[in-house]
Amino acid sequence: MIEATGLTKRFGSIEAARQVSFVARDGEITGLLGANGAGKSTCLRMLYGVLTPDAGKACIDGIDIGGETSKARAHLGVLPHAAGLYNNLTARENIHYFGALHGMGKLLLEPRTAELVRALGMQSFIDRRAKGFSQGQRIKTALARALVHDPGNVVLDEPTNGLDVMAIRNLRDMLTDLKAQGRCVLFSSHVMQEVAALCDRVVIIGRGRVLADATLQEIRERSGAASLEEAFLRVLGDAEGLS
Amino acid sequence: MRTLLTVFTKEFLENLRDRRTLISALLFGPLFGPLLFGFMVSRMLEQSVIQSDVPVKLTISGSRYAPGLARYLETRDIKLNKQELSETQARAAVRGGTAEVVLLVPEEYPRLFGAAAPAPLLLIADSADSQTRKIADRVRAILGAYGSGIAQLRLQMRGVNPLLAVPVAVNDVDVATPAGRAVVVVGFMTYFVLFALLMGGLYLAIDSTAGERERGSLEALLSLPVPRAALVGGKILATCAYMCISLALSLTAFVCVFHFVPLERLGMSANLGVETALIFFAICLPFVPLGATLMTLVASFTRTYREAQTYLTTVLLVPTLPIAFASIYSLRTKSSLMFIPSLSQHLLMTSVLKDEAVPMLDVLVSAAASLGLALLLFVLTARHWRRETMLG
Numbered sequence: 001m002i003e004a005t006g007l008t009k010r011f012g013s014i015e016a017a018r019q020v021s022f023v024a025r026d027g028e029i030t031g032l033l034g035a036n037g038a039g040k041s042t043c044l045r046m047l048y049g050v051l052t053p054d055a056g057k058a059c060i061d062g063i064d065i066g067g068e069t070s071k072a073r074a075h076l077g078v079l080p081h082a083a084g085l086y087n088n089l090t091a092r093e094n095i096h097y098f099g100a101l102h103g104m105g106k107l108l109l110e111p112r113t114a115e116l117v118r119a120l121g122m123q124s125f126i127d128r129r130a131k132g133f134s135q136g137q138r139i140k141t142a143l144a145r146a147l148v149h150d151p152g153n154v155v156l157d158e159p160t161n162g163l164d165v166m167a168i169r170n171l172r173d174m175l176t177d178l179k180a181q182g183r184c185v186l187f188s189s190h191v192m193q194e195v196a197a198l199c200d201r202v203v204i205i206g207r208g209r210v211l212a213d214a215t216l217q218e219i220r221e222r223s224g225a226a227s228l229e230e231a232f233l234r235v236l237g238d239a240e241g242l243s
Numbered sequence: 244m245r246t247l248l249t250v251f252t253k254e255f256l257e258n259l260r261d262r263r264t265l266i267s268a269l270l271f272g273p274l275f276g277p278l279l280f281g282f283m284v285s286r287m288l289e290q291s292v293i294q295s296d297v298p299v300k301l302t303i304s305g306s307r308y309a310p311g312l313a314r315y316l317e318t319r320d321i322k323l324n325k326q327e328l329s330e331t332q333a334r335a336a337v338r339g340g341t342a343e344v345v346l347l348v349p350e351e352y353p354r355l356f357g358a359a360a361p362a363p364l365l366l367i368a369d370s371a372d373s374q375t376r377k378i379a380d381r382v383r384a385i386l387g388a389y390g391s392g393i394a395q396l397r398l399q400m401r402g403v404n405p406l407l408a409v410p411v412a413v414n415d416v417d418v419a420t421p422a423g424r425a426v427v428v429v430g431f432m433t434y435f436v437l438f439a440l441l442m443g444g445l446y447l448a449i450d451s452t453a454g455e456r457e458r459g460s461l462e463a464l465l466s467l468p469v470p471r472a473a474l475v476g477g478k479i480l481a482t483c484a485y486m487c488i489s490l491a492l493s494l495t496a497f498v499c500v501f502h503f504v505p506l507e508r509l510g511m512s513a514n515l516g517v518e519t520a521l522i523f524f525a526i527c528l529p530f531v532p533l534g535a536t537l538m539t540l541v542a543s544f545t546r547t548y549r550e551a552q553t554y555l556t557t558v559l560l561v562p563t564l565p566i567a568f569a570s571i572y573s574l575r576t577k578s579s580l581m582f583i584p585s586l587s588q589h590l591l592m593t594s595v596l597k598d599e600a601v602p603m604l605d606v607l608v609s610a611a612a613s614l615g616l617a618l619l620l621f622v623l624t625a626r627h628w629r630r631e632t633m634l635g
Contacts, residue, residue: 048466051631073468080466082459088260089253100249101467129260145463 001026001184002076002153006056007046015208016042019056022203022213024186026152029179031199032188033232039208040188041081044157047186048078060153074102077151081158083142087131091122091141094130095148102149109148116144120174136167143174154178156187160194172198196228204235211235246469250477254451255484264446268485272442273492276435281500299378302336304328305348309356312348312389319385330365337367343375344368344382359397433592436493437562437585440527441534443489444482445555448538451478453551456635465633472625475539479621482535490527494520519595526591529610533584533617534562540624546635565589576601581608584616 007020017039024030034040045051047058049065049072058065063072085094092113099109117126120140125133130141139159146154156175160168175198178185189195195202202219204212212219212235216228225231258264298320306313306325317323328336328345336342347365356362364386368379395405455461464474501515541558545551565586574580576590576599587609594601627633 045634050462050465050634070468073466076466078463078466080459080462083463084459084461086253086257086460087458088257093253093256097249097253098463098467101246101464101469103245103468142463 001061002030002047002155002186003059003062004043004047004056005058007043007053007058008055009042009046009051009053017046017053018208020205020208020210021056022210024153024184024201026184027179027182028200029175029185029187029198030201030203031195032186032203032205033192033195034188034190034205035236036190038190038205040190040205041157042208043205044155044186044188048076048155049073074149075152077146077149077154079142079146079154079156079159081161083139083146083159085130085133085138085141085145088129090129091126091133091137091144094141095144098145099148104149112148112150113144116147119177120144134167135163136170139163139167139171140174143171147178151183153184154186156185158188158190160189160191168194192229192232204232206236244473246473247477247480250474251480251484254447254478254481258447258450258481258485261446261450264450264485267446268443268489269492272439272445272489274496276432276439276493277496277500280432280435280497281504284504298322299381300324300343301378301382302326302328302333302342302345303348304333304345305350305352308348308350308352315389316382316385321382321385330367333365333367337369337375344378346382432497433589434563434566436490436497436523436527436592437530437566437588438559439493440486440490440531441538441559441562444486444531444535444538445559447478447482447485448535448542449548449551449555451481452539452542453545453548457547462634471628471633475543475624475628476621479532479535479539479624482539483531486531486535487528490524490531494523515596522595523592526588526595526606526609529613529617530562530584530588533613533620536617536620536624537561540620540627543624543627543633561585576605578602578605578608581605582612584609584613587612 002024004023005021007017008015009017020039020043022030032040032043042051046053047060047065049058049069052066060072061075063075065072085091086097089097095113095116096109099112104112113126117123120143122137122140122144125137130138133141143159146156159171163171175185175187179200187198196216199216201215202212203210204219212222214222219235220228220231223231223234225234258268300322301316302324303313303316304326306323313323313325324342328347330347333342333345333347337345345365345367347367349363349365352362352364366379366382366386368375370376370379394408398405398408455464465471498515498517498520538555538558541554542551545554562585565583566589568574569586569589574586574590576594580590581587587605591601591606591609
């Protein structure tokens with residue numbers, strides 16, 4: 001479970017996040033929806049502790065990321081906005097590197113990697129160097145790398161950005177599998193169809209603030225709109241310009 | 244500690260597969276210096292051989308006015324090319340390169356010479372050309388000897404002791420040992436050693452920082468439950484390893500070059516054997532972590548590979564500055580200079596080459612100063628890596 005409580009962050013005169021609070025629950029997919037520059041990445045970065053909030057705190061499975069950063073991160077898998085691979089390493093070596101940095105020994109790493117390879121369908125390229133990987137192969141490797149330590153919580157920042165239709169479909173299946181395994185999945189997106197297709201809950205962010213935090217059904221009912229798209233637009237106001 | 248080792252192993256292996264790193268670390272850096280050095284020394288050998296053994300060619304105009312002088316020049320191994328040129332023609336010939344040096348005997352020479360008045364001679368040469376300058380110098384020296392010979396004869400004929408005109412007799416005593424003389428030639432070799440050492444780690448320092456950011460793997464790495472100091476420490480350690488390999492290769496190449504270049508023929512002995520190479524390695528070793536942290540720190544501030552490359556090329560020049568100062572002010576090994584990294588390594592290596600005694604204390608101070616500065620820079624680097632701005 002991921003809890004954000006009153007997260008606030010300023011960069012100079014720009015308030016990137018203001019009093020952001022929400023909860024992403026286990027066994028659910030939570031979507032963080034907002035336009036480009038709405039503060040999604042800033043919020044997520046505070047959740048996985050590479051940014052320190054000016055106020056508020058974030059907890060992973062009840063552990064304060066600001067206080068016990070390492071312990072909290074052990075419960076967290078992160079797929080940042082730019083999830084680049086090491087091109088001179090094979091997919092397996094990329095995964096093992098992160099596993100080793102999580103403190104996993106070879107005895108743990110081998111079976112866990114085999115498990116991920118099976119689950120994500122990586123058999124054909126696991127021992128090839130990442131140079132020349134397709135987008136789909138890259139996202140699978142990056143996801144396997146983020147999941148190598150078997151975390152209960154997964155945070156993904158705009159994971160579908162720049163992916164082709166096949167790769168997006170693959171990713172959706174992977175996220176649904178993670179949910180089915182009882183994990184807490186939190187991902188950000190500026191594409192509302194994406195969120196509508198996958199999420200149990202949506203947190204809508206605009207200008208650094210939480211505009212709505214509800215299930216899809218609730219959002220539709222509350223706004224009184226016929227379609228989900230209409231509902232989103234009413235919550236955001238048309239100034240935010242979602243795609 | 245385990246993190247440090249994990250990062251080290253990964254960076255080391257990854258860059259072993261990178262052609263760019265390999266070429267700069269293991270080929271260009273270590274071999275460039277020794278090869279250029281061998282080439283330059285061979286050229287110097289050739290030139291010095293020309294200077295002493297081959298007869299000098301001199302174009303002389305108006306030799307019929309000074310037959311005695313012409314004969315004297317010929318007995319001194321000067322090959323005369325007799326021509327009739329006006330002064331303007333002679334200048335044009337030297338400037339155009341058809342004649343290297345021209346000696347012009349004017350028409351009034353015999354009259355003034357006979358009257359025991361200073362007889363004019365014109366020596367036309369291009370002092371900007373080092374080759375013809377040498378010839379002109381030699382001709383000038385021979386003409387000087389001819390002049391003083393004639394002067395002594397004239398004094399004798401007038402019943403004056405010619406020794407009266409020689410108030411002092413200067414004898415040159417050169418105390419340079421053969422090894423010491425070689426240092427002039429070998430002096431800049433220490434620069435190449437330090438250059439190779441830095442080149443070895445250059446690309447790894449860039450790849451593990453700016454490269455990591457550019458390919459977008461940095462944020463994932465920074466969100467792992469590991470201390471940032473261990474991350475960057477492992478990267479610096481891998482950079483150090485490549486620098487050590489480059490240093491070892493460079494020294495090996497120098498030992499080979501010294502083996503084949505006949506320095507003895509220049510009247511020099513340079514004792515760069517395996518043993519000296521090992522001492523050099525030990526002297527340079529403390530400079531390795533300093534160079535690695537400096538390059539990593541600078542590269543950590545940059546966003547792209549290209550940007551890092553631009554800044555680090557400047558960093559490559561930093562260690563050469565003290566060496567340049569050392570040669571301008573001809574600094575000698577002093578204990579107080581051992582606190583300056585790169586200069587201290589340069590001076591220590593030069594001392595070893597000169598066969599001078601090297602106090603152990605100097606070596607220790609040099610090492611401590613370099614390592615101390617490296618530690619300081621590491622603290623700064625680790626602090627920078629803990630900052631939020633590291634994400635870029």
